[in-house]
Every structure is written in structure tokens, then in C-alpha cells.
Amino acid sequence: MSISPSDKTIAFIIKPFLFITCLVPLAWLVWGAMNDALGANPVETMTRETGEWVLRLLLITLTITPARKILHWPWLMKFRRMFGLFVFFYAVIHFMTYVWFDQFFDLNEIIKDIVKRPFITVGFAAFVMLIPLAVTSNKSMIRKLKQNWVKLHKLVYVIAVLGVLHFVWLVKADYLQPFIYGVILLVLLSYRAYQQRKNTTPA
Amino acid sequence: MTIIINKASDIKASEITPRSVYIHRRQFMRQAFASSLILATDAMLPVWAKRWPDLQQSTYKTDDTITSLKDITSYNNFYELGTGKKDPANNASIFNPKPWSIAVEGECNKSGIFNLEDFIKPFALQEYIYRLRCVEGWSMVIPWVGFSLANMLKKFEPNSNARYVEFTTLLDKSRLPGQARRVLNWPYVEGLRIDEAMNPLPIMAVGLYGDVLPNQNGAPIRLVVPWKYGFKSIKSIVKIRFTETQPKTTWNELAPDEYGFYSNVNPDVDHPRWSQRTERRIGEPFWKPKRQTEIFNGYAEQVAHLYTGMDLVKNF
Numbered sequence: 001m002s003i004s005p006s007d008k009t010i011a012f013i014i015k016p017f018l019f020i021t022c023l024v025p026l027a028w029l030v031w032g033a034m035n036d037a038l039g040a041n042p043v044e045t046m047t048r049e050t051g052e053w054v055l056r057l058l059l060i061t062l063t064i065t066p067a068r069k070i071l072h073w074p075w076l077m078k079f080r081r082m083f084g085l086f087v088f089f090y091a092v093i094h095f096m097t098y099v100w101f102d103q104f105f106d107l108n109e110i111i112k113d114i115v116k117r118p119f120i121t122v123g124f125a126a127f128v129m130l131i132p133l134a135v136t137s138n139k140s141m142i143r144k145l146k147q148n149w150v151k152l153h154k155l156v157y158v159i160a161v162l163g164v165l166h167f168v169w170l171v172k173a174d175y176l177q178p179f180i181y182g183v184i185l186l187v188l189l190s191y192r193a194y195q196q197r198k199n200t201t202p203a
Numbered sequence: 204m205t206i207i208i209n210k211a212s213d214i215k216a217s218e219i220t221p222r223s224v225y226i227h228r229r230q231f232m233r234q235a236f237a238s239s240l241i242l243a244t245d246a247m248l249p250v251w252a253k254r255w256p257d258l259q260q261s262t263y264k265t266d267d268t269i270t271s272l273k274d275i276t277s278y279n280n281f282y283e284l285g286t287g288k289k290d291p292a293n294n295a296s297i298f299n300p301k302p303w304s305i306a307v308e309g310e311c312n313k314s315g316i317f318n319l320e321d322f323i324k325p326f327a328l329q330e331y332i333y334r335l336r337c338v339e340g341w342s343m344v345i346p347w348v349g350f351s352l353a354n355m356l357k358k359f360e361p362n363s364n365a366r367y368v369e370f371t372t373l374l375d376k377s378r379l380p381g382q383a384r385r386v387l388n389w390p391y392v393e394g395l396r397i398d399e400a401m402n403p404l405p406i407m408a409v410g411l412y413g414d415v416l417p418n419q420n421g422a423p424i425r426l427v428v429p430w431k432y433g434f435k436s437i438k439s440i441v442k443i444r445f446t447e448t449q450p451k452t453t454w455n456e457l458a459p460d461e462y463g464f465y466s467n468v469n470p471d472v473d474h475p476r477w478s479q480r481t482e483r484r485i486g487e488p489f490w491k492p493k494r495q496t497e498i499f500n501g502y503a504e505q506v507a508h509l510y511t512g513m514d515l516v517k518n519f
Binding site: 042043044104109113116173 | 273274277278282286288289339341384386387457473475476477478480483485486489490492493
């Protein structure tokens with residue numbers, strides 16, 4: 001099915017709509033925090049929700065390339081950076097919720113956590129790796145870095161794997177939810193591996 | 204003359220009673236009647252008409268602010284009713300804790316199977332306001348209604364081989380639907396060393412806030428051991444067994460490096476995945492710093508002597 005909205009429709013309707021949609025989870029959390037509607041343990045709710053939105057948005061970002069190829073919707077590409085930056089946006093909130101409301105800026109405890117607790121180690125590593133990707137996401141950096149930009153942004157696969165691992169290692173007994181994220185990621189990565197092989201094997 | 208014949212396809216899907224409901228139709232009617240009765244009486248009762256409106260307070264009290272009934276009953280770890288914190292409250296109505304009986308077995312002179320009413324009858328209920336510290340790093344202050352575990356156990360005359368007491372939760376996935384998925388090795392089992400169980404602090408709880416125990420909090424009868432992490436305080440107990448060997452307890456079997464048999468609250472022994480140094484008191488503003496966790500959850504005076512000479516880091 002070939003749908004091709006005009007540049008104007010994309011710029012003035014679809015993109016703003018998606019942008020606002022991506023802010024809805026945050027709006028809900030802010031409203032909930034102000035109205036005591038985040039349950040008995042609001043910090044846990046905030047951490048959990050922002051963390052899950054990081055993973056969801058990350059998977060959406062990774063779905064864009066296969067979706068545009070399979071559906072022949074090249075214009076989907078125009079949303080990839082926005083989704084990627086929202087991944088970083090929610091990762092910052094997730095990290096700050098931990099730093100502020102879990103550790104209350106106790107640097108000593110934070111460092112201990114990062115060193116000693118594997119799920120925090122991988123989560124923190126994924127967060128740090130997101131920083132260069134966010135910084136180099138604008139057009140001038142893409143132009144400046146040329147081929148290196150593509151190489152650098154392959155980090156997103158490592159980030160996604162660490163992100164799912166972060167969730168798996170945090171869970172006490174019920175692995176159903178992290179398992180679902182893991183399966184979706186596996187499908188997305190397999191598609192890329194398959195494409196890569198198809199492109200490198202001579203026809 | 205026109206004869207109207209309904210073809211099979213004329214019956215709408217929505218009119219067909221699901222097979223499971225059909226098979227259990229008598230139970231369905233009974234439950235529908237019972238729940239409408241409960242709803243009706245609940246609505247008519249004034250708020251002060253609690254089951255036990257003014258109980259005598261136990262000698263063990265705390266000056267800490269008591270956690271709200273809403274938080275105590277909406278934020279639960281009771282995997283038998285779902286693994287999410289709100290699941291037990293949402294699924295509470297599925298669990299019917301009546302009728303209920305408790306089997307007492309093992310190394311004792313007076314074993315037997317007792318219905319709940321007979322089991323509770325000999326004991327004077329009291330209110331016990333205890334801190335509850337979850338292994339996940341949060342805590343509450345709960346006004347339980349119950350009676351001394353030690354007094355209860357003595358009735359069954361444990362013999363000299365009884366070195367431990369083992370408790371088992373009901374195994375019935377039609378009443379506890381969380382058991383349909385093998386998240387834990389059902390049924391849930393917990394245990395105490397006999398001298399821990401005979402300490403005056405632990406209680407068998409049958410209520411909270413002066414009323415019967417809500418289903419999500421482990422109705423109709425549960426254990427409360429305030430100096431240990433919450434998962435030791437097993438819910439909805441159907442079996443109590445005196446044993447010579449250490450019971451195989453559920454979380455300890457699942458991850459022995461994370462959940463010890465003793466599981467005494469101890470800020471100096473970290474859980475491998477999080478620090479146990481501090482705790483978040485449920486109900487306090489989230490922007491307020493967390494509390495320092497106390498050794499034995501602040502009950503050292505009453506229980507520290509149970510562990511003299513023991514390495515609490517090794518025996519966590």
C-alpha cells in the first residue's frame with residue numbers, strides 16, 4: 001500500500017501530532033504527581049513508567065527502518081530522529097528520578113550502585129551511550145561526521161540490548177514483560193541481520 | 204402457517220453461556236447472590252461498624268504514623284493474585300477465603316485439621332501495630348488484629364524434634380488465579396526456627412484496622428514477623444507443620460543468593476541488586492529523603508538474642 005503524504009502534511013500535521021503524543025506519558029506523570037494519583041509508591045511508578053517508555057520509544061525508533069522498507073513508505077524516515085530524541089528525553093527523566101528521588105543526590109551511593117549492581121551498571125552504560133547519539137543528531141553533525149556518523153549510531157543496537165537486560169535483571173520473578181520487549185527487539189535485530197546477509201551475498 | 208425455526212447461526216455469540224460458567228452454574232448463582240448481599244450490607248453499614256471496633260492494644264507498639272488503609276490495601280506483593288503491585292487489590296474479589304481450614308502436622312502431639320473459627324476461638328484478639336519492611340526497600344506501619352504465634356503453636360504441643368515450623372499457602376488456581384502461571388514454585392512456603400516462632404513478637408493476623416483481613420492482604424489468616432523482610436510473613440495459610448529439618452522456603456529456593464532463610468532486616472547486608480541501607484515509608488511525600496533502615500527493623504531489643512554468636516552476613 002503506497003501512502004505518500006505531502007511534505008506539508010508531514011511537517012504541519014503528522015509530526016506535531018506525534019510530538020504531542022510522545023509528551024502524553026510525561027503529562028500524565030506530572031498530573032499524577034501533583035494529584036497524588038501515582039499509587040502508594042509514586043517514585044516507583046515514575047521510575048517504572050519512564051523506564052518502560054524509554055524501551056517502547058527505542059523499539060519504535062528501531063521499527064522505522066524496517067517499516068519504511070517493507071511498506072515502501074520512505075517518508076517514515078522523517079520521524080526517526082524525533083523518536084530517537086524522545087528516547088533520550090525519557091532516559092534523562094528516568095535517570096534523574098533515580099538520582100533525585102531514590103538517592104537524593106548521594107553521589108557515594110550512586111557510584112556504589114553503578115559499580116556493584118549489574119542491572120544499574122548496564123542501565124547506566126546504556127544511558128551514557130545515548131548522550132553522544134543525542135548530541136550528534138542534528139544535521140550539521142551528520143554532515144561533519146559523514147561515514148563515522150553511521151558507525152557511531154550503530155551504538156543504538158548495543159543500547160537496546162543493554163536496556164532490555166536492565167529490565168530483565170531488575171525483575172524478581174515474573175519475566176513476562178521484559179520477555180516481550182526482548183522478543184520484539186530480537187525480531188527487529190534479526191531483520192537487520194537478514195538484510196545485511198542479503199546485501200553481502202552476491203546474487 | 205409459518206413455522207419459525209431458529210438456525211444455529213441465529214444465536215448470537217453473546218447469548219451463549221461460556222462452558223465454564225455453565226458447568227459451575229450453581230456456584231455462579233451462589234456467588235452472585237453472596238456478592239450482591241455483601242455489596243448491600245457494605246453499603247448499609249456505617250463506617251464505625253468494624254468487626255472488632257475496640258481491641259486491646261498489645262504491649263508492642265510504635266509511635267510511627269500508621270499507614271493509610273488505602274495504601275495498605277492497594278500496594279501488595281501477593282503473587283497468587285498477580286505480580287503487579289495493584290493486581291492483588293484488583294483481583295481480590297476472585298479469591299473467596301470461605302470456607303477455610305488449617306492442617307497442623309508433623310512433630311507435635313495434637314495434630315489435626317481445624318476449621319478457621321475453631322482454630323481462632325481459644326485466643327483473645329489484640330491489636331498489634333508493627334512496622335513492615337519489604338525486601339524491595341519500602342515500609343509501612345500496619346495495625347494488625349491477631350494473636351501470639353507462640354501461644355497458638357503451644358496448643359499443639361510440639362515435641363523435642365520440632366526444630367522448625369513450616370507454613371504453606373493455599374494451592375488452588377481457581378481461587379488464586381496467579382497460580383495459573385508458574386512464576387513461583389507454588390504453593391508458597393515459609394518457615395521459622397522454633398525459637399524464632401516462640402518469640403512473643405510474631406503473630407497470626409486475622410484482620411487489620413479493626414476489621415477482617417482484606418483478601419489482598421492474605422485473608423483469612425496470615426503470619427506477621429515484624430523483624431524479617433515482608434516475604435517471610437506468609438499469607439492465606441492452610442498448613443502448619445513442625446519439622447526437624449529447615450523448611451524449603453519459596454524465595455530462598457528460587458534465588459538462594461538473594462533471599463536467605465533468615466531474611467532478618469539488616470541495613471548492613473545488601474540485597475545483591477539493591478542496597479538495604481534505607482527505606483521509603485509508604486505515604487510520606489516522595490520528595491522527602493528516605494529513612495535509615497534499622498537492624499531487625501527496630502526490634503533488636505526483642506529479638507537480637509536469638510542470633511547471638513551467629514554470623515548475620517553469612518546467615519542472611
